[in-house]
Amino acid sequence: MPDQRLPRDFFAIPAADLAPNLLGTRLVRILDDATRLSGVIVETEAYVGVNDRASHAFNARRTPRNEAMYADAGTAYVYFTYGMHWCFNVVCARTNVPEAVLVRAIRPVQGIDSMRTRRGGAPDLDLARGPARLCQALAIDRALNAADLTSSDRLWIESGQRPGKIARTPRIGVAYAGHWARRRLRFIEVGSPFVSGTKSKPVALSRRGLAR
DNA sequence: ATTTAGATCCTCT
């Protein structure tokens, strides 16, 4: 049974539930020149709604930037930050309920040479280890904001195998968020060297993609 | 090996 594109129903659940469910699924990106890039998701973070101080939708503030968070489940929310970085989220829950899952890292599988070029010679382990690196590797920017992952021919997510071990930790870079900073809403595949925050070390290549 | 500073610009107050 080949991997298949995830339907809207898969995403139409709370962010805290979707975030772990996305681990092991495959993020697929088709470039304008038809190059196929893909990788297995190994790290996610849940942004759980209007009460979540760390979320762009905190306090129900609805702005041009976060408009996509209010769209249907399965929509991409891509935002710009720190003057130079893009980050990719999967919108979830119900329409007009602004919850989303930040995809923080993938284990590259297809299109690795293309990713290397775009990442400027970074070590293979770091191609997509961290949300902004991931977006650079996959050429995700504002052009993909609000894309429908259930129908786009440029960006989608396919079913995969859930990792054996999943761990939960506090989210990264949200120290300003009071007690919300301590909630364990970050989910990782335990033991994967492609998870951010782990030490960088050489990684072996294989023709089918980067090894575990 | 770990810490710190600088980059850089969009978004909202």
Next chain:
DNA sequence: GAGGATCTAAATG
């Protein structure tokens, strides 16, 4: 005008 769901290179121990 301030600050950010980050990354990198340089400085330091």
